[in-house]
Amino acid sequence: MNATTIGWAGLVGSFALVAIAIALSFWQRLHLTRSIVWASARAAVQLLLVGIALRLVLDSKASVWWAWLWVIVMIGFAGFTIRGRAKEVPGIFVLGTLSMATVVVVSLSVIFGFHVFPVEGRTIVPLAGMMIGNSMTACVLVGRRIVGELSDKRDEVEARLALGLSWQDASRPYVRSALRTALVPQIESTKAVGLVFLPGAMTGLVLAGVDAVDAVTVQLAIMYLVLGSVATSVTVIGLGLTRRVFTPDHRLRLIVRASH
């Protein structure tokens, strides 16, 4: 493999594109110059710090436990991020964190159990990161959607409960609709891959000099992993959240929707 590195000079060169964005902002009086500079600088600092830390974690001599510790921290941050994006969803921090942990355990067990990738720091961290990153968005979507459906359709849900249905049966049509909403974009993006866009991991591998077919197989494994992870995470949120908004004696609790 011919490893591709762009070096510091290359990085500075790529900054020319940011200069173009700044020039466009001036020309069109978008008043975004400060935001563009701040976003670019912040991304550089954040990624460089992550890169330095990752170098330590991914070092072939480093203990694999550092990688697992990194994953645990990622799960915690994901929980906070989900809570920040879906404040109106009751108990979302615990559910979101639990969902991310479940995704990591299930998906990595499959991937490493079937020896798809070796158990090393350089595989654990990026794979977990991709699963968590993709699942997080779906979790926020499904959590907000369930709360929205059950509060908008409260009359219908209570009419079903009043007929003697259990909370599971009374909520099923609405939870199913929310789960579909969260999963369909992932399925669509899986279908469109290669035709409409080249996914990130594959692009990165090709840029790094890996053979295109090898890059495709890695990408496929990752896409399947992500699809499974998103399905797992939204199911955990869906079941957990629905249980939480009903009482054990089959009554719907008051859900307050956030105003937008």
Add this chain to the structure above:
Amino acid sequence: MLAIMGLDPRANHEPALLDFDTVSFVGLDGATILEGVTLGILEGQVSVVAGPSGAGKSTLLRLGNRLEVPTAGAVRFRGEDLGLSDPRVLRRNVGMVFQKPIPFAGTVRSNLKVADPVANESELGNVLQRVGLDSSFLDRVADVLSGGEAQRMCIARTLLTKPAVILMDEPTSALDPKNRLGIEALARELANEGIGVVWVTHDLDQAHRIADRIHVLVDGRNATASETSLYLAQDTPEVGT
């Protein structure tokens, strides 16, 4: 003979099918909605619960279907505390019809099947007939039924659970006069079949038309005898939500 119930509605010692015994309910915001309400619902009668807006009538019905749980006191069905029974079984015995018709997505058939998934075509046809609709409605989309048809379908859906009591929360408030009278007649038929009908209304004319007994609530409690007389003597029925 119409019985007007005041402070102690169980004074006649008739055994109640559904019994509200000194029931209180405090909302999540801490507001007292019901305070020590006592009334009994008898088999084969239309019991009207009347009272001004905010008297707690709808909350009382929700307690009867166990969509809410009393803060104090007890609600009993056939002598058993609702808190001790399986809510799913209880709700099939004490059915509920809401103020606005609530059709579910799909056809009338799929709506009825929610209440009884194993009901056959003949049972579905019969229950529709009971509420004044015919079998041709089975394939109609529930969302596009008229208000009166939709409310009849909702009653049919509830009847499929074979309830002993039906709680009706202002079931004609969204209907035109013709449909209103039709649903009233249906309530009377159900009572004649032995079902205990509880009918919440603001409309005093309607209350007098359909009630075997009237229970008046004021400010979340049983009205006193004088409050009951005063309320029922109003010339203009109060209309509200």
